[in-house]
Amino acid sequence: MTDALLIRNVRPSGGDLADILIRDGRIAAIGPSLAAPGIPTEDGGGALALPGLVEAHTHLDKSLWGMAWRPNDSGPRLIDKIDNERRLKREINIDPARQSARQVVLSVSHGSTHIRSHVDVDTDHGLWGIEGVMETRAAYADIVDIDIVAFPQSGLLRRPGTLDLMDRAMKAGADVVGGLDPCAIDRDPKGHLDAIFALAEKYGKPLDIHLHEPGEMGAFSFDLIFERTRALGMEGQVVVSHAFCLGTPDRDLVDPMIEQIAALDIGIMTTGPASRPAPPVKRLLDAGIRVCSGSDGIRDTWGPYGNADMLERVMLVGLRNNFRRDDEVELAFHVCTQGGADIMRLEGYGLNVGAKADLVIVAGETITHAAVARPPRRMVIKHGRVVARDGVCSRIAP
Amino acid sequence: MTDALLIRNVRPSGGDLADILIRDGRIAAIGPSLAAPGIPTEDGGGALALPGLVEAHTHLDKSLWGMAWRPNDSGPRLIDKIDNERRLKREINIDPARQSARQVVLSVSHGSTHIRSHVDVDTDHGLWGIEGVMETRAAYADIVDIDIVAFPQSGLLRRPGTLDLMDRAMKAGADVVGGLDPCAIDRDPKGHLDAIFALAEKYGKPLDIHLHEPGEMGAFSFDLIFERTRALGMEGQVVVSHAFCLGTPDRDLVDPMIEQIAALDIGIMTTGPASRPAPPVKRLLDAGIRVCSGSDGIRDTWGPYGNADMLERVMLVGLRNNFRRDDEVELAFHVCTQGGADIMRLEGYGLNVGAKADLVIVAGETITHAAVARPPRRMVIKHGRVVARDGVCSRIAP
Numbered sequence: 001m002t003d004a005l006l007i008r009n010v011r012p013s014g015g016d017l018a019d020i021l022i023r024d025g026r027i028a029a030i031g032p033s034l035a036a037p038g039i040p041t042e043d044g045g046g047a048l049a050l051p052g053l054v055e056a057h058t059h060l061d062k063s064l065w066g067m068a069w070r071p072n073d074s075g076p077r078l079i080d081k082i083d084n085e086r087r088l089k090r091e092i093n094i095d096p097a098r099q100s101a102r103q104v105v106l107s108v109s110h111g112s113t114h115i116r117s118h119v120d121v122d123t124d125h126g127l128w129g130i131e132g133v134m135e136t137r138a139a140y141a142d143i144v145d146i147d148i149v150a151f152p153q154s155g156l157l158r159r160p161g162t163l164d165l166m167d168r169a170m171k172a173g174a175d176v177v178g179g180l181d182p183c184a185i186d187r188d189p190k191g192h193l194d195a196i197f198a199l200a201e202k203y204g205k206p207l208d209i210h211l212h213e214p215g216e217m218g219a220f221s222f223d224l225i226f227e228r229t230r231a232l233g234m235e236g237q238v239v240v241s242h243a244f245c246l247g248t249p250d251r252d253l254v255d256p257m258i259e260q261i262a263a264l265d266i267g268i269m270t271t272g273p274a275s276r277p278a279p280p281v282k283r284l285l286d287a288g289i290r291v292c293s294g295s296d297g298i299r300d301t302w303g304p305y306g307n308a309d310m311l312e313r314v315m316l317v318g319l320r321n322n323f324r325r326d327d328e329v330e331l332a333f334h335v336c337t338q339g340g341a342d343i344m345r346l347e348g349y350g351l352n353v354g355a356k357a358d359l360v361i362v363a364g365e366t367i368t369h370a371a372v373a374r375p376p377r378r379m380v381i382k383h384g385r386v387v388a389r390d391g392v393c394s395r396i397a398p
Numbered sequence: 399m400t401d402a403l404l405i406r407n408v409r410p411s412g413g414d415l416a417d418i419l420i421r422d423g424r425i426a427a428i429g430p431s432l433a434a435p436g437i438p439t440e441d442g443g444g445a446l447a448l449p450g451l452v453e454a455h456t457h458l459d460k461s462l463w464g465m466a467w468r469p470n471d472s473g474p475r476l477i478d479k480i481d482n483e484r485r486l487k488r489e490i491n492i493d494p495a496r497q498s499a500r501q502v503v504l505s506v507s508h509g510s511t512h513i514r515s516h517v518d519v520d521t522d523h524g525l526w527g528i529e530g531v532m533e534t535r536a537a538y539a540d541i542v543d544i545d546i547v548a549f550p551q552s553g554l555l556r557r558p559g560t561l562d563l564m565d566r567a568m569k570a571g572a573d574v575v576g577g578l579d580p581c582a583i584d585r586d587p588k589g590h591l592d593a594i595f596a597l598a599e600k601y602g603k604p605l606d607i608h609l610h611e612p613g614e615m616g617a618f619s620f621d622l623i624f625e626r627t628r629a630l631g632m633e634g635q636v637v638v639s640h641a642f643c644l645g646t647p648d649r650d651l652v653d654p655m656i657e658q659i660a661a662l663d664i665g666i667m668t669t670g671p672a673s674r675p676a677p678p679v680k681r682l683l684d685a686g687i688r689v690c691s692g693s694d695g696i697r698d699t700w701g702p703y704g705n706a707d708m709l710e711r712v713m714l715v716g717l718r719n720n721f722r723r724d725d726e727v728e729l730a731f732h733v734c735t736q737g738g739a740d741i742m743r744l745e746g747y748g749l750n751v752g753a754k755a756d757l758v759i760v761a762g763e764t765i766t767h768a769a770v771a772r773p774p775r776r777m778v779i780k781h782g783r784v785v786a787r788d789g790v791c792s793r794i795a796p
Contacts, residue, residue, distance in 0.1 A: 068763070069763035069764055069766075069767045071723075071724040071725075071764065071766070072722060072723045072724055073723050073724070073725070074722070074723065272672070273717075274670070274672035274714070274717040274718040275717060275718055275719060275720035276720075299770065302722065303722035304722070304724070304727060304766050304767070304769075304770045305713060305716070305717060305770050306770070307770075307771075315703060316672070316717075318703070319671075319672040319673060319703060319714075320672040320673055321673060322673035322674075324470060324472070324700065324701035324702070325469075325470045325471050325472065326469040326470050326471070326702070327469075327471070329702060365466070365467035366467055366469065368467075368469070368702050369467045369702070371702075372697065372702045372703050372704070372705075373705075
């Protein structure tokens with residue numbers, strides 16, 4: 001007997017009632033009234049069946065989830081928040097293994113089946129974060145796939161020793177080389193970008209660069225990124241996260257950037273930030289650009305928001321982009337599912353025969369209805385097995 | 399025996415454990431271990447006790463809540479949405495009495511104890527909306543207070559006959575005179591504003607004007623509103639809802655407007671819109687301006703979002719204003735509670751002895767924690783009685 005599961009009475013992506021047959025972790029069949037004698041059966045009760053949600057940008061290592069509430073009184077500048085966080089990590093023991101486990105369990109309870117996490121690498125804490133998240137990745141491999149980005153949160157060149165730690169993080173098994181505001185934080189855009197592109201080349205890994213820089217400054221950094229992507233033949237291997245500068249109202253600045261991003265197959269991550277200029281999701285998708293989303297930091301030293309629910313993120317991306325029609329809200333849903341899979345180059349992702357059986361079963365008349373109502377997920381399926389039920393994950397965290 | 403209730407073991411506004419004694423619909427005492435023999439008792443289990451949430455801007459008459467899901471495919475312009483809605487009202491029977499009852503029950507389940515609803519008045523539907531919401535107001539008076547704004551959603555002067563209907567709405571018992579984009583929709587700012595200010599004067603009622611107009615156009619309408627407010631001695635009697643133009647980056651345009659708004663004690667309502675320029679909440683509060691918030695339309699023909707949860711609105715206002723520190727998030731909470739009471743001039747609002755016993759009991763370590771976690775409300779108290787428990791309202795809707 002192979003490892004099999006039959007999910008009866010679901011509506012794949014909001015379509016007609018069907019059953020989904022899973023064998024050996026893959027979708028073996030989708031159709032009405034499938035015959036599958038002797039196979040364990042779950043009843044979907046007419047709920048939607050959706051592909052697993054993709055949390056394509058978060059920071060597993062430093063959520064405060066489950067710790068005592070600590071009023072946030074950090075300073076207003078980006079660098080205040082960075083320094084505040086680095087200090088607090090030891091002071092209140094934000095243990096990356098424990099905290100990433102907590103967020104993983106939360107995330108899976110809401111239906112995320114894949115996570116990309118940026119993980120801090122700095123000279124105060126070395127590889128504490130990377131090792132902690134790798135521990136969680138191994139311990140929870142049955143319920144979620146995790147992609148680790150080595151992330152120089154405190155700057156790369158401004159704190160000597162960080163680049164060497166980044167190299168060690170990649171050697172230790174990080175999947176992606178991270179970067180951060182080459183002008184605004186590192187104050188040496190050429191040095192910063194040369195270093196992270198060289199690291200990506202050395203390990204044959206892709207890049208995912210945090211770029212908060214606004215307007216013309218962000219456009220300049222993008223230009224340097226274009227240059228290196230092209231020169232090194234890294235088309236399709238670079239993601240720029242946040243990319244606030246793409247939300248600049250000046251189309252004469254932004255449109256040529258969008259053209260370059262499309263030509264070099266650079267991916268864009270947006271959280272749908274309400275208080276910042278934001279990349280125009282529909283225009284990017286129309287240009288054929290891969291776009292994903294994520295929760296970013298969840299209840300951390302940066303701010304109190306977030307719950308790791310990527311259906312809530314659909315709502316937030318929709319609100320930020322003024323998506324009102326159902327076909328528009330479905331673009332935000334695309335970004336939180338297939339878009340993330342496209343960015344993370346997930347093999348076998350999707351709700352079709354032959355794909356990996358990573359699914360969410362959730363009540364709703366349509367995808368948009370589910371995104372705005374956000375009821376507890378009836379079931380979450382990972383590797384063909386039920387890993388959460390009625391909003392509760394099958395695994396617990398420390 | 400008077401009508402009394404003792405709520406034990408709550409933390410008023412996040413402070414130390416206390417009991418709250420309610421008599422005859424008012425808070426009679428707040429303190430540790432109150433003695434109240436023979437009085438019915440509820441255990442708060444250490445949850446927060448907060449003043450009732452104030453939904454200060456919504457549209458009770460036209461939510462689609464509880465109706466079959468209807469994919470939204472309306473056109474992009476404001477006027478497309480207005481016309482689409484007016485047509486659909488009869489076509490799918492968006493009955494104002496039924497739909498307002500549904501939203502009221504939803505709203506109370508989340509802890510709102512006061513609602514201000516704009517209600518459509520137009521020549522296609524006459525006073526259908528006003529009468530429906532008045533029916534709901536009477537039928538649900540035990541669980542919520544409702545303030546009705548007669549609202550010319552389809553324009554006032556561009557559709558002859560509307561002004562007369564507005565007059566009849568005020569005569570029928572509407573509490574507030576509404577207005578809408580005097581330039582952009584009615585295309586006759588002088589005519590529009592003269593008419594609604596005259597109506598307010600005639601009935602001795604305040605004004606609450608929807609103003610979506612951006613930038614300089616909105617500033618011009620504001621200027622005409624200032625002029626009339628001053629000339630008619632209506633200081634403290636005017637609210638401007640949305641006021642997107644206050645989110646214009648140009649401080650030379652906005653700062654003098656803020657000065658005038660403060661000087662004339664004009665109230666401002668903001669939903670914390672993610673896709674629009676938005677009034678800067680902290681700067682308005684710092685200037686001494688009354689600021690409130692609301693859900694605006696909930697799952698209606700304008701868009702699918704919204705759930706009438708004013709704690710979620712705290713989050714959205716916080717996200718829009720980049721409020722990260724707890725003291726900042728508490729400003730958003732203020733806007734969704736006391737700010738609404740200040741705008742609606744509620745008598746006896748607040749969590750203090752002598753105030754009306756309109757309360758929410760909700761789990762959370764602090765106000766900010768409750769706002770970001772948004773658990774089902776443990777209890778909602780209105781007029782001193784429990785009207786919702788564990789997220790379920792004591793009343794049902796048709």
